[in-house]
Amino acid sequence: AQSVAQPEDQVNVAEGNPLTVKCTYSVSGNPYLFWYVQYPNRGLQFLLKYITGDNLVKGSYGFEAEFNKSQTSFHLKKPSALVSDSALYFCAVRDPPKWNGGYNKLIFGAGTRLAVHP
Amino acid sequence: GAVVSQHPSRVICKSGTSVKIECRSLDFQATTMFWYRQFPKQSLMLMATSNEGSKATYEQGVEKDKFLINHASLTLSTLTVTSAHPEDSSFYICSAPHNTGELFFGEGSRLTVL
Secondary structure: EEEEEEOOOOEEEEOOOOOOEOEEEEEOOOOEEOOOOOOOOOOOEEEEEEEOOOOOOHHHHHHHEEEEEEOEEEEEOOOOOHHHHHHEEEEEOOOOOOOOOOOOOOEOOOOOOEEEEE | OOOEEEEOOEEEOOOOOOOOEEEEOOOOOEEEEEEEEEEOOOOEEEEEEEOEEEEEOOOOOOOOOEEEEEEEOEHHHHHHHHOHHHHHHHEEEEEOOOOOOOOOOOEEEEEEEO
16 A cells, blocks of 8 residues: 655754755555645645656755655755745655546645744 | 635534535546545545545545535535534545646635534
């Protein structure tokens, strides 16, 4: 079964410093990996995804993630954190599209709360 | 970008009543929509997959008679919490896959059952 793990409940970073939010995955076959961000009492916003190709994926708001097959990781990174980046971050995985083009469900990690301090 | 609208954003109801939450894809069609439940400080738990024109597929442990899901059209899915109780209080989020492969989420509905 597909699964993702986010080992950190919370990450604290000073504004201007680089940030990393960790994610490891367990899948059979080639993974489709995603990062989403959630602000309080809001839905999820898409940040980036890895399906195939370049291991370094660039996404919204200056975020990027590196797919590492040997370490089964897909850590989220940003070179310089902003206070406004403070939010809940979710890593997610899903199977590739079904044979009939159907969309497979997304499985989320537990989430990591990012706190960026001024 | 594509938009998924969820309504109501907040609802308070009395124990024993039923509450309906709507999820609409505003500028694209979705034959499938996903309903998630999120407890405080916890991750999103997939409840069910709604399928336009057929029955929803429920995840293990989710009571299908409690959480009624109807996918009436290519742009609308509804979740009805029947005979709600305080333990049903939660944040419910729907999502719909776009043909680009991206999954778009509604803004969520916070249900409080008194």
